[in-house]
Amino acid sequence: MSVIEIKNLTKKFEVEGHTVTALSGINLSVEKGDIFGIIGMSGAGKSTLVRSINYLEKPTEGHVLIDGVNLEELSEKELRKKRSQIGMIFQNFNLLEQKNVIDNVCFPLEISGVKKKEARQKAKDLLKLVGLEEKEKAYPSQLSGGQKQRVAIARALSTNPQILLCDEATSALDPQTTASILGLLKKINADLGITIVIITHQMSVVTEVCNKVAIIDSGRLVEVGDVEKIFENPESDAAKELISGKEIRYTPVQILNDVKRIRIVFQENSAYEPVIANTILKLQAPVNILRADTRNVNGKAIGEMILGLPEGEELQNSIIEHLQNSGLFVAEVGENE
Amino acid sequence: MNEQVIKMLLEGIKDTLYMTFGSVIIGYAVGLPLGILLYVSSEKGLRPNKVIYHVFDFVCNIIRSIPFLILLILLIPFTRLIVGQSYGSTATIVPLVICAAPYIARVVESSLNEVDAGVIEAAKSMGASNFQIITKVLLVEARTSLLTGFTITTGLLLGYSAMSGTVGGGGLGDIAVRYGYYRWQTDIMFVTVILLIIIFQIIQNVGTKISLKADHRKR
Numbered sequence: 001m002s003v004i005e006i007k008n009l010t011k012k013f014e015v016e017g018h019t020v021t022a023l024s025g026i027n028l029s030v031e032k033g034d035i036f037g038i039i040g041m042s043g044a045g046k047s048t049l050v051r052s053i054n055y056l057e058k059p060t061e062g063h064v065l066i067d068g069v070n071l072e073e074l075s076e077k078e079l080r081k082k083r084s085q086i087g088m089i090f091q092n093f094n095l096l097e098q099k100n101v102i103d104n105v106c107f108p109l110e111i112s113g114v115k116k117k118e119a120r121q122k123a124k125d126l127l128k129l130v131g132l133e134e135k136e137k138a139y140p141s142q143l144s145g146g147q148k149q150r151v152a153i154a155r156a157l158s159t160n161p162q163i164l165l166c167d168e169a170t171s172a173l174d175p176q177t178t179a180s181i182l183g184l185l186k187k188i189n190a191d192l193g194i195t196i197v198i199i200t201h202q203m204s205v206v207t208e209v210c211n212k213v214a215i216i217d218s219g220r221l222v223e224v225g226d227v228e229k230i231f232e233n234p235e236s237d238a239a240k241e242l243i244s245g246k247e248i249r250y251t252p253v254q255i256l257n258d259v260k261r262i263r264i265v266f267q268e269n270s271a272y273e274p275v276i277a278n279t280i281l282k283l284q285a286p287v288n289i290l291r292a293d294t295r296n297v298n299g300k301a302i303g304e305m306i307l308g309l310p311e312g313e314e315l316q317n318s319i320i321e322h323l324q325n326s327g328l329f330v331a332e333v334g335e336n337e
Numbered sequence: 338m339n340e341q342v343i344k345m346l347l348e349g350i351k352d353t354l355y356m357t358f359g360s361v362i363i364g365y366a367v368g369l370p371l372g373i374l375l376y377v378s379s380e381k382g383l384r385p386n387k388v389i390y391h392v393f394d395f396v397c398n399i400i401r402s403i404p405f406l407i408l409l410i411l412l413i414p415f416t417r418l419i420v421g422q423s424y425g426s427t428a429t430i431v432p433l434v435i436c437a438a439p440y441i442a443r444v445v446e447s448s449l450n451e452v453d454a455g456v457i458e459a460a461k462s463m464g465a466s467n468f469q470i471i472t473k474v475l476l477v478e479a480r481t482s483l484l485t486g487f488t489i490t491t492g493l494l495l496g497y498s499a500m501s502g503t504v505g506g507g508g509l510g511d512i513a514v515r516y517g518y519y520r521w522q523t524d525i526m527f528v529t530v531i532l533l534i535i536i537f538q539i540i541q542n543v544g545t546k547i548s549l550k551a552d553h554r555k556r
Contacts, residue, residue, distance in 0.1 A: 082464070083464040097553060098554070
């Protein structure tokens with residue numbers, strides 16, 4: 001049974017007499033232990049989607065099931081109880097500015113009616129987990145962005161949730177701090193077995209920590225699956241754009257008009273062999289490297305390259321074949337894509 | 338200045354403080370829940386309700402648009418009904434409260450509006466009920482702003498309590514009107530004005546200090 005199941009979810013907003021469809025017909029399952037990335041450009045509807053998971057936004061149509069329980073069928077009180085079992089962190093941290101660190105972490109427990117002494121102990125343990133045990137008396141204004149997010153994570157974990165929702169949790173942080181927060185999320189997932197849903201617009205966040213990814217474009221789910229598979233062979237335009245960046249679409253057409261372009265993806269093993277050089281030597285044909293990048297996908301180094309092939313269909317085909325035989329994933333890149 | 342005058346002024350200070358703090362406390366007892374109600378029922382509130390919001394919004398505006406001096410006179414029958422007499426410091430508290438409550442409600446509403454919507458959303462995501470959000474998030478996070486509002490309101494009511502002196506309200510304002518205006522004893526009026534300034538300064542300074550101390554947003 002999936003931990004989170006989203007069935008045919010549609011969300012419409014009334015804005016000044018107009019109906020705006022933020023999400024339409026979304027189907028998703030998140031399995032226990034997943035770190036599930038939901039990625040899309042701003043305005044794609046991903047924040048609405050994550051808020052639907054704990055019913056902060058009630059869907060216009062469709063259902064959300066948490067551990068098989070349909071949230072629609074819960075009373076207001078039961079829904080609040082359910083929410084308290086789903087942790088959530090935010091882009092702007094949303095800490096209580098007038099409470100110190102430990103009181104912030106205790107806050108969800110206070111709401112749930114846990115005894116103060118018990119809550120304090122739990123909060124102390126969690127602050128240790130996130131590496132902030134010395135800051136328990138500090139106020140949020142005295143902390144850096146990364147520290148604030150750590151407090152927010154400790155707070156979100158205080159009720160022992162099985163699910164943690166992260167809404168652009170690293171978008172306000174610098175790259176180094178982002179990496180450390182992502183590391184922390186990974187650790188929480190591995191050590192505590194908490195299922196994590198990460199909303200982001202940064203592909204690097206997805207490749208860094210997620211094992212599954214869903215791509216949202218204009219309120220629709222356009223692609224979903226294992227991160228590695230989608231990284232190797234993105235099918236939707238949105239996925240391609242998120243992976244390779246927008247600039248590839250604007251490569252001057254004239255220069256490359258007659259040249260066939262392919263995108264190759266290296267797996268770990270093939271990254272050690274000089275595949276391109278071998279191809280050139282063997283086929284005596286020059287290839288033009290238009291773009292190259294290496295990324296860490298789930299701890300594996302995966303290389304990506306866009307090559308311009310010389311003219312001649314036969315030659316092009318044999319180059320592609322040779323590359324494929326070397327264990328690379330090859331896909332054609334369309335004109336102006 | 339003879340002993341009698343000093344005694345009278347001391348009595349005046351006592352009455353002024355009694356009216357000011359009496360009305361501010363009762364005013365908050367009415368205005369604070371009213372302000373919370375306005376916030377909660379507003380369009381972006383925790384439980385939007387157009388009818389409730391517009392009714393209380395309208396009532397607040399009506400009362401606030403009546404000048405205090407006129408309210409004071411208008412309310413004489415009502416005051417007599419409640420207190421048994423329409424003069425003296427206790428009687429003055431009635432119109433002061435009625436004048437202050439809608440004002441306080443507005444001040445409270447605007448303080449609560451300043452609370453970051455993200456924090457409220459976070460509390461909701463933790464499963465907090467609306468009541469818990471009000472008591473544990475809104476009133477706590479808006480604390481500084483609420484205290485500032487309290488100070489401003491107290492200062493305002495100090496001034497209004499003095500104004501009530503014109504219709505026999507008691508306190509320093511009453512003394513100023515009776516001696517300064519009717520008897521041309523400018524020196525006594527002068528002293529009462531200085532006393533009012535001093536009291537106002539003390540209220541303002543103490544209020545500012547407390548609200549600064551209660552604020553943890555600054556480093």
